[in-house]
Amino acid sequence: MKIKDIADKLKISPRAIRFYEEKGLLSPIKQEHNQYRTFSEKEVWRLQTIISLREVGMPIGEIKKVLDQIDEGDQDELRYYLELQRAVMFSQWVEMKQIIETTDQMIHLLKQNQLLVLEDIYQLAEGSKRLREIRKNWRDRWNFDRQAVIYDEFVRNDDQSFNVHRNYDEALDLTVKWVSPKAGEFGLDIGTGTGNLAGRFLATGIQIAGIDQSKEMLKQCQRKYPQMETKLGNFLAIPYLDGQFDFVVTSFAFHHLTDEQKQLALEEIRRVLKSHGRICITDLMFEDQQKRIQYVENLKKQGQLNAIRAIEDEYYADRSRLLDWFKQHGYITKQKHINVLLHIVYAVPS
DNA sequence: TTTCTTACA
């Protein structure tokens, strides 16, 4: 097939096709005598792929990478790239929603009083900007991609004197028990990792999706639970539309967020939850500030410097603040500490 | 006619 045939068939311009070739995405054979390009079935397929990926906004450079990897027989990477795209789109969407809300508030202010609102508007803008900053500031400081393969083993053998994974199984089991999902309900596990919590729900026949910001973790999870739906994403931009889930759970993940980010995360969780949706947070935290100080003091006395550093490196929640948030937002809570550090907080809308 | 290359927007 010649270039015009392909162009017509795929509804793009011949120029575009040449352009892709120039960028190294295609390499059609050129006829000896007149340099006309000849396209085989394979090239058509390739072009279709390019067009599809362009359609979802992937830049040429990225498409080249993906294509190269597919050539090497690597289908997984395409899936990953698409998931990544989706996750990025979702964070933009969440941000966009935020901006629209702020705009609405400004409009509202202007409608109400004509004068002296400039300051209020400025305040709104500042607040909006700050939210964006908080969202942007999330990054994986722990390199979960690298931990993925050994994670499960690590959890089992975490036998350091300061063992944050103590009572791991017990806590996860109890989480399932507290949520006690009914048949037909759909849940979400945020920071699902290798799927240890989500797997427990699946085992009882409950549908649950898992999100994680680490693609390697998701690969492990997928390997363990092939039937589970997983997506790339994080607490601050959950890659799902509003009102999708009956319950949201999360274990050993919430402490990777700063206090400010925790607030946003809770709002995000509420967004993807149905109106009666419940939340269960199983994580390392302190009952309150007092307990935290006490705990650190104790470690100091015992000379457990590593443990102190570990605690300071994470953002273990202040449980009392968490409970306050739930109360303010109309939830009834139930909580329990499995050990000094490990707590479960379960919240149901009243 | 059709495609190609090159240059420029």
Next chain:
DNA sequence: TGTAAGCA
């Protein structure tokens, strides 16, 4: 990527 020019 679109448009245009000059060629084969």
